[in-house]
Amino acid sequence: xxxxxxxxxxxxxxxxxxxxxxxxxxxxxxxxxxxxxxxxxxxxxxxxxxxxxxxxxxxxxxxxxxxxxxxxxxxxxxxxxxxxxxxxxxxxxxxxxxxxxxxxxxxxxxxxxxxxxxxxxxxxxxxxxxxxxxxxxxxxxxxxxxxxxxxxxxxxxxxxxxxxxxxxxxxxx
Numbered sequence: 643x644x645x646x647x648x649x650x651x652x653x654x655x656x657x658x659x660x661x662x663x664x665x666x667x668x669x670x671x672x673x674x675x676x677x678x679x680x681x682x683x684x685x686x687x688x689x690x691x692x693x694x695x696x697x698x699x700x701x702x703x704x705x706x707x708x709x710x711x712x713x714x715x716x717x718x719x720x721x722x723x724x725x726x727x728x729x730x731x732x733x734x735x736x737x738x739x740x741x742x743x744x745x746x747x748x749x750x751x752x753x754x755x756x757x758x759x760x761x762x763x764x765x766x767x768x769x770x771x772x773x774x775x776x777x778x779x780x781x782x783x784x785x786x787x788x789x790x791x792x793x794x795x796x797x798x799x800x801x802x803x804x805x806x807x808x809x810x811x812x813x814x815x
Contacts, residue, residue, distance in 0.1 A: 645719035695755025726804030
């Protein structure tokens with residue numbers, strides 16, 4: 643189903659906005675994670691982890707789903723299609739896997755946010771998880787950068803499905 647040029651631009655604008663927002667929110671999350679790991683002031687550290695919980699659930703998760711949904715809508719309404727080109731298919735796989743990983747990592751983030759809000763919080767509480775948040779945030783940025791690069795460079799190559807569709811269209815035309 644082809645979209646009109648206006649609708650296509652609207653869908654693409656929504657997708658780019660959600661994707662860039664997701665990337666930016668993860669960058670902020672990484673900055674907070676590093677601050678939480680390295681800051682000496684207990685109040686700063688506690689505040690960082692509480693903020694990370696809010697940021698994760700109310701900014702990163704919604705932007706992640708918005709990016710996924712708008713990407714699917716955009717691809718279905720253009721000649722790129724959802725499964726016709728390898729770069730689109732790989733980007734979809736990256737986004738679905740990143741969404742799953744995010745949802746798996748949100749409970750530990752909620753746990754550290756709750757622990758930071760508790761009166762018995764100390765700077766050494768959950769040190770392993772605090773380090774893990776830095777590593778995972780940095781890895782998430784690399785993954786999102788890879789998805790962005792695929793969108794910009796659009797490596798050539800049709801999937802088998804895309805090749806069959808192209809042949810069918812040429813024969814039917």
